[in-house]
Amino acid sequence: MISRRSAFKAAAGIAAAGTFAVTEGAQAADKTVKVAMNLSLTGADSESAIRVGNGAILAFEDANKYGEVPGIKFDLVKFDDGTATAGQYDPAQAATNARKMVSDKGFIAALGPQMSGAGKAMSPILSEGNLAIITPSSTNPDITDPKFAAQYRPKGKAVYFRTVTTDAYQGPNMANFLAKTVGIKSVYILDDSGAYGVGIADSFQKRCGELGLNVLGRDRLDPKAADYSAVLTKIKSLNADGLYYGGVAQAGVKLAKQVAEILPKIVRAGGDGIYGVELLKGAGFPAADGWYASNASPHKDDGDKKMKEFSDRFNARFKGSPDDYTLTMYVAARAIIETVKVLQAGGKPINRDTVRDGLQAIRMANSLIGPVEFDENGDLKNKVISVFQVKKDASKPLDNMDDQFAYIGVAPMS
Amino acid sequence: MTTGELFLQQLINGLNLGAMYSLLALGFTLVYGIMELINFSHFNVFMVGAFIALGVLRLMGLDGQIVILTGLPLVVVILVAFVVTMFSTGMIGVGIERLLLRPLRAVTGPAAMILTIGVSYILFNIILIGVGGDTRNFANPLPSVSWHFGEATLRLRDVLIWGITIVLMLGLTYFVQFTKLGKGMRATAQDPEAARMMGVEVDNVVGLSFFIGSALAGASGLIFGLYYNYAKVDMGFSAGLRAFTAAVLGGIGNVPGAMLGGVLIGLIEAGSSQLIGQAWADVIIFSILVIVLVFRPAGLLGRQAPNKS
Numbered sequence A: 001m002i003s004r005r006s007a008f009k010a011a012a013g014i015a016a017a018g019t020f021a022v023t024e025g026a027q028a029a030d031k032t033v034k035v036a037m038n039l040s041l042t043g044a045d046s047e048s049a050i051r052v053g054n055g056a057i058l059a060f061e062d063a064n065k066y067g068e069v070p071g072i073k074f075d076l077v078k079f080d081d082g083t084a085t086a087g088q089y090d091p092a093q094a095a096t097n098a099r100k101m102v103s104d105k106g107f108i109a110a111l112g113p114q115m116s117g118a119g120k121a122m123s124p125i126l127s128e129g130n131l132a133i134i135t136p137s138s139t140n141p142d143i144t145d146p147k148f149a150a151q152y153r154p155k156g157k158a159v160y161f162r163t164v165t166t167d168a169y170q171g172p173n174m175a176n177f178l179a180k181t182v183g184i185k186s187v188y189i190l191d192d193s194g195a196y197g198v199g200i201a202d203s204f205q206k207r208c209g210e211l212g213l214n215v216l217g218r219d220r221l222d223p224k225a226a227d228y229s230a231v232l233t234k235i236k237s238l239n240a241d242g243l244y245y246g247g248v249a250q251a252g253v254k255l256a257k258q259v260a261e262i263l264p265k266i267v268r269a270g271g272d273g274i275y276g277v278e279l280l281k282g283a284g285f286p287a288a289d290g291w292y293a294s295n296a297s298p299h300k301d302d303g304d305k306k307m308k309e310f311s312d313r314f315n316a317r318f319k320g321s322p323d324d325y326t327l328t329m330y331v332a333a334r335a336i337i338e339t340v341k342v343l344q345a346g347g348k349p350i351n352r353d354t355v356r357d358g359l360q361a362i363r364m365a366n367s368l369i370g371p372v373e374f375d376e377n378g379d380l381k382n383k384v385i386s387v388f389q390v391k392k393d394a395s396k397p398l399d400n401m402d403d404q405f406a407y408i409g410v411a412p413m414s
Numbered sequence B: 001m002t003t004g005e006l007f008l009q010q011l012i013n014g015l016n017l018g019a020m021y022s023l024l025a026l027g028f029t030l031v032y033g034i035m036e037l038i039n040f041s042h043f044n045v046f047m048v049g050a051f052i053a054l055g056v057l058r059l060m061g062l063d064g065q066i067v068i069l070t071g072l073p074l075v076v077v078i079l080v081a082f083v084v085t086m087f088s089t090g091m092i093g094v095g096i097e098r099l100l101l102r103p104l105r106a107v108t109g110p111a112a113m114i115l116t117i118g119v120s121y122i123l124f125n126i127i128l129i130g131v132g133g134d135t136r137n138f139a140n141p142l143p144s145v146s147w148h149f150g151e152a153t154l155r156l157r158d159v160l161i162w163g164i165t166i167v168l169m170l171g172l173t174y175f176v177q178f179t180k181l182g183k184g185m186r187a188t189a190q191d192p193e194a195a196r197m198m199g200v201e202v203d204n205v206v207g208l209s210f211f212i213g214s215a216l217a218g219a220s221g222l223i224f225g226l227y228y229n230y231a232k233v234d235m236g237f238s239a240g241l242r243a244f245t246a247a248v249l250g251g252i253g254n255v256p257g258a259m260l261g262g263v264l265i266g267l268i269e270a271g272s273s274q275l276i277g278q279a280w281a282d283v284i285i286f287s288i289l290v291i292v293l294v295f296r297p298a299g300l301l302g303r304q305a306p307n308k309s
Helices: A002-021 A046-065 A091-103 A116-129 A146-152 A167-182 A195-211 A229-237 A249-262 A277-283 A305-318 A324-345 A352-361 B003-035 B042-059 B071-104 B111-130 B156-178 B180-190 B192-197 B202-228 B235-250 B255-275 B278-295
Strands: A031-039 A072-080 A107-111 A133-135 A160-162 A186-191 A214-220 A242-246 A267-270 A292-295 A364-367 A370-372 A386-390 A405-410 B146-149 B152-155
Touching: A031 A046, A031 A091, A031 A324, A046 A072, A046 A277, A046 A305, A046 A324, A072 A091, A072 A324, A091 A107, A091 A116, A107 A324, A107 A352, A116 A133, A116 A146, A116 A160, A116 A195, A133 A324, A167 A195, A167 A242, A167 A267, A167 A292, A186 A195, A195 A214, A195 A242, A214 A229, A214 B278, A229 A249, A229 B003, A229 B255, A242 A249, A249 A267, A249 A277, A305 A324, A324 A352, A324 A364, B003 B042, B003 B152, B003 B156, B003 B180, B003 B202, B003 B235, B003 B255, B042 B071, B042 B111, B042 B202, B042 B235, B071 B111, B071 B202, B152 B156, B156 B180, B156 B202, B156 B255, B180 B192, B180 B202, B192 B202, B235 B255, B235 B278, B255 B278
Parallel strands: A031 A072, A031 A107, A107 A133, A133 A160, A186 A214, A186 A242, A242 A267, A267 A292
Antiparallel strands: A292 A386, A364 A370, A386 A405, B146 B152
16 A cells, blocks of 8 residues: 555656646646557457456556546557457457557557467558557567568557567477476477467477477367367377477367377477466366466466565456466556656657657566566567466366466476 | 277277268258258257257256266266257247248248358357357266277267267158158158149148258257367357268268268368378368369269259
8 A cells, every 4th residue: 555655646746747847738637548458358268358358457447546647547448359250369350450449549559469360460550550559468479570570560660569478489498398397209289270379389390390309290270170089199190299289279178178088198288378267167177187388478476475466456356366468468558557657757748659669668677577678579578488287176166277277387498 | 009090090080070060961951952942050050059958968967077977867868958959959940940031932042041141140149148159068978988999999979979870860861751741841842832732731841841950950069069078159160061061062952962971071081180181181171072063063972952943
């Protein structure tokens, strides 16, 4: 409480100082700035979408309640890129949402998307409109890779910022972990044909080559198909030590069920696409048991005081516990608030151009996920990949991520 | 795994897929045979059937993977689930026919087919709003009995899905060929006008074919659930597309053709996953479909459809 009250006083002081420098506009009634939030609220990823989105809701509600940026009210507007037809995120819907955001000058920044496939569709449109977006979870490296700048940011400036590390690290670091920590000798790689899945599987496969981990084959799953037994039988006949799956929950939960039956002993791992409640609920136990999953952010440490305070606040507001991408979303929202605060304090206009430039320069030394700073491509400078494994704890709720995903540690960087 | 074991296992995998596609293709081909209507709502009736079955099993206390039944209780539970699910989806089919398609029967052109696409999306969205988009776990009351041939495994539920498919196909063939109602159906299929003059209640026959077709979709939904242990709102699309292909490949309107087409597609899918890659399975399936249709436009066993004058 004390810290919050003093923050309020400090902020009030800045506002008072601001009035000397700025025109009367700043003294007038609160100005509302709109922030767009694009998530996959329909379809297979809806549950995690809500949990992730709550991170941003909490950040802006608190900022408004405590008047953190004097004279500014934040209005968070939700967009859904999931469609019933796709059963998950739909890039076409994401592009439509991006056009809506860009055409409304009231939006100063955006949050999301969850999924890389959506990000690829949105980024060029946002670049044209110079509207910055911060993604809490889309990890495909191409979107921010300068090699593809002409495609994803035709205007040149970075507009796609991330509070997560990319698959350029997630895939390879999991390969390091499987080869060095677990000690497997051969692996078969599957992806779900989505942008995220193919990208993370590619980067995993490339690293396997460098490590000398024998890749027995690579195949692609149709996420809408029900039966993967034929390809799993093939993997069985190859006597693979490990199976790596690059993809999201839709194919992942079905795969997990069938792997448990056909390949009960294989070492199985995936990226953050399977790090979620969907695996626990959709595949259930015993099928989910034993899966390794990586996450492109530091794991929230329950012993940490700051983290506990956040978890309590989150729980009081939403009746549930935050997951790691709730944190990255919260921090993304905080980055926007901090940027607006800096602009307001400096007496600068608050619009999408100034906010983009402000985000590029923002430095948060001590956020919930550690230091936050973006490089010239929009990527987070501080890179961490965490590894988890599903270990059934029958004494706890079987669909609670914190209880059933055991934190193994940070994956080796090289 | 030896090559022989691998072959046997992929054969089993292919037959499982094939049985699933055949089952779904049966109801589809039946309605086409009577009305020359491609009923796209069939696949989402199948999906709704899976959710009804899920609910029925839950009401009987079967939820998740915990309860395993054997002997008489298993047979009773499965029978009850089949009867309730098939009756419910059958009535949905009758409802669709009576309320939506009958007023359109005199209209030629694609209107009725487009309408079934609309109905399909309505059913999809009802489930999406009512149940949600995530995967729902199905009860699995089947004991995990399996037989091993070296490293190849044949499970009880593999045998079950084959058995049920064969029984339903034989039952349907018998019904259409040898019962009075079945004869009425075939008469309607050949010439509705003449059938009406011979005293066949054409409206009832059409309603009945929708009832049976949709009941079969419900049965497929239940079997899908028991077999793959999940139900999900988008399950109808991908399975439906393969089933549709199976029906066309075998000869649309032709009951044994649907079965043959389904099994062939299942085997091709398993074979191409083993030899080339799962990613190429669709390419191969649809290439074979194109080749077969070029040389035999009526499908492998020939097309059966009403003679429109």
